[in-house]
Amino acid sequence: xAKVLVVTSGKGGVGKTTSTAxxxxxxxxxxKKVAVVDFxxxxxxxxxxxxxxxxxxxxxxxxxxxxxxxxxxxxxxxRVETLHLLPASQTRDKDNLTEEGVERVINSLREKxxxxxxxxxxxIERGATLAMRHADVAVVVTNPEVSSIRDSDRIIGLxxxxxxxAEKGEQxxxxxxxxxxxxxxxxxxxxxxxxxxxxxxxxxxxxxxxxSTEVLRSSNLGAPVTLGSPNSAPARAYLDAVRKLTGETVxxxxxxxxxxxxxxxxxxx
Amino acid sequence: MSLFNFFKRNTSAPVARxxxxxxxxxxxxxxxxxxxxxxxxxxxxxMAVIAKHMSVPQDNVQIKMDRGASVSTLEVDIEIPxxxxxxxxxxx
Numbered sequence: 001x002a003k004v005l006v007v008t009s010g011k012g013g014v015g016k017t018t019s020t021a022x023x024x025x026x027x028x029x030x031x032k033k034v035a036v037v038d039f040x041x042x043x044x045x046x047x048x049x050x051x052x053x054x055x056x057x058x059x060x061x062x063x064x065x066x067x068x069x070x071x072x073x074x075x076x077x078x079r080v081e082t083l084h085l086l087p088a089s090q091t092r093d094k095d096n097l098t099e100e101g102v103e104r105v106i107n108s109l110r111e112k113x114x115x116x117x118x119x120x121x122x123x124i125e126r127g128a129t130l131a132m133r134h135a136d137v138a139v140v141v142t143n144p145e146v147s148s149i150r151d152s153d154r155i156i157g158l159x160x161x162x163x164x165x166a167e168k169g170e171q172x173x174x175x176x177x178x179x180x181x182x183x184x185x186x187x188x189x190x191x192x193x194x195x196x197x198x199x200x201x202x203x204x205x206x207x208x209x210x211x212s213t214e215v216l217r218s219s220n221l222g223a224p225v226t227l228g229s230p231n232s233a234p235a236r237a238y239l240d241a242v243r244k245l246t247g248e249t250v251x252x253x254x255x256x257x258x259x260x261x262x263x264x265x266x267x268x269x
Numbered sequence: 270m271s272l273f274n275f276f277k278r279n280t281s282a283p284v285a286r287x288x289x290x291x292x293x294x295x296x297x298x299x300x301x302x303x304x305x306x307x308x309x310x311x312x313x314x315x316m317a318v319i320a321k322h323m324s325v326p327q328d329n330v331q332i333k334m335d336r337g338a339s340v341s342t343l344e345v346d347i348e349i350p351x352x353x354x355x356x357x358x359x360x361x
Contacts, residue, residue, distance in 0.1 A: 053292050054336040057312065069327045090296060220285035 002110040005117045005245070006135040007177075008159075010151030012122030014143045015179035018215060020119035021049045021224035022238040023139070023245075028083035029226070030246065032114040035074065037086040037105075039131035040121035041097055044088035050077065051222025052085050061089040064101030070108050079227055084113070094127055106134045124154060129162050136165070137173045137245065139206060143180050144192040149200055152176075156203060175206035177241065182211045207241035209234045291338045308334060308341050315345055325349060 007020045017040075024036040038046035041061065047053045052075050058068035063086070070086075077083035086109075089096075109116045120131035132138060138159050142152040159172045166172065178197060186193045198205055209215075210233045218228035226235045295308075312332060319325060329348035335341065 048288070048292065053288065055334055057332050057334045071328065072330070072332060217281045220281035222284075222288060 002113055003115055003136045004106060004110065004134050005115060005137040005139060006120055006132040007117060007139045007141060008120040008128065008132055008155050009122065009141040009148070010124060010128075010155040011143075011148045014141050014148050015177075015209070015215075016122070016141050017045050017049050017119055018219065018225065019139065019141050019177055019179065019209070019238070020046060020117055022226045022235070023242060024115075024117045025077075025080060025083055025224035026226040026235075026239050026242040027115050027117075027246070028077070028080045030242065031082060032246075033082045033084075033112065034115045034117065035084045035086055035109050035113045036117045036119060037109070038088035038119050039097075039127050040119065041088045041092065041094035041127060042090065043121065044090050046119050047075075047085060047087045048222065049219055050085050050224060052077070052087070053222070056087045059087045059089040059092075060105065061092045061096045063105055064098060065096060070105065070112075079223075097127065097130055099130065099133070102130050102133065124158060128155075129158065132159060132163055132172075134164050135159075135172050137175070139175050139177050139241075140201070140203065141177045141179055142197060142201070144178060144186065144194075144197055146192075149192070149197060152201055156201065174203045175241075175245075176201060176203050177206050177209065179209040180211045181208045206244055207237045209237045287338070291336060294338075295336050295341075308336070308343050311343055312345075319347060323349065 005023075007016050007023070009016050017038075020036055024034050028034040036046060036050070037060065038044050039060070040046070044059075047056055055075050057075075058073035060073070062068040063070050063073045073086055075085045075087065077085065086105075106116065118131045118135065121127040140152050140155060140159075142148050156174060159174060160166050163172050176198065178194060181194070182191060185191045194205070194208060212232060212234045214229040214232035215225050215234050218225040221228055223229075225232065226238050229235055230239075312334075316330070319330070325347060329350070331344075331346040333342075333344040333346070335344075
């Protein structure tokens with residue numbers, strides 16, 4: 001049974017696209033068939049982070065409008081063959097993204113893939129609500145920073161009211177992904193601690209992605225960090241996140257992780 | 270060698286710069302409302318020509334593209350059913 005996962009946040013620039021690429025690649029590496037879908041019509045970037053920007057022929061709106069078949073628009077990753085990208089349109093108007101059209105595309109993707117990962121645009125407008133509409137699972141990406149936390153709270157409210165599951169009286173499974181976390185600064189009291197963020201948002205923690213230059217480096221090279229720098233701290237955190245998402249019990253590896261081991265042991269979802 | 274690798278690891282920015290230059294050179298022509306992207310026009314016109322002569326299911330047409338700095342390639346792969354190839358042209 002395919003799962004539809006939305007990566008969302010409300011606020012821009014917190015790491016939705018980076019996380020979509022990293023989680024998608026990590027899931028695909030376990031042998032699962034994965035499609036990552038960019039919902040940010042007009043400002044697409046998932047193709048760039050995945051390193052497929054030169055290969056985009058058709059996009060989500062072409063498929064929604066029937067100009068192209070889903071198979072023609074899907075771009076297969078050159079590194080992991082079970083990983084596919086459905087890019088957003090860069091030029092078309094986002095009004096072309098209709099509710100019925102999106103539902104049709106998501107249903108077709110469910111038939112072909114084990115995981116469908118929707119990269120939400122920032123904001124709470126049409127694009128963001130359509131990206132979360134059919135989700136079974138939501139990953140709420142948050143930075144330890146006041147405006148990001150406030151916007152995440154707003155998004156959690158939308159996940160509980162505007163999704164297909166919510167309207168059926170069910171719950172979207174929600175997870176917090178705390179990104180760009182600098183433990184040293186948190187310990188010095190300069191930024192909010194994990195505990196603070198979890199207390200405020202009260203959804204279970206999926207993983208803490210440490211602030212790292214490896215994330216930027218991988219973006220520069222057009223590789224999801226889990227492929228471009230698989231042994232780096234952020235990649236290992238994303239891999240842990242994927243194990244939790246797929247229902248594996250994560251055995252905390254203590255080596256080289258002393259900084260985070262305390263946090264993980266206490267707060268792991 | 271390790272020193273070489275050390276420097277190499279820190280030079281992802283030039284790759285980013287080159288990728289962006291290629292990408293934006295293509296995108297500016299489209300988004301800026303100027304002349305349309307040549308590769309996209311070719312793609313649509315080639316499809317129209319095919320449709321004029323035979324009705325090939327969309328599934329039988331695979332299109333791949335690779336936009337480069339100086340050269341872009343457009344690869345159109347059409348599976349023509351034998352009934353069409355033999356001249357038994359179904360109604361378009």
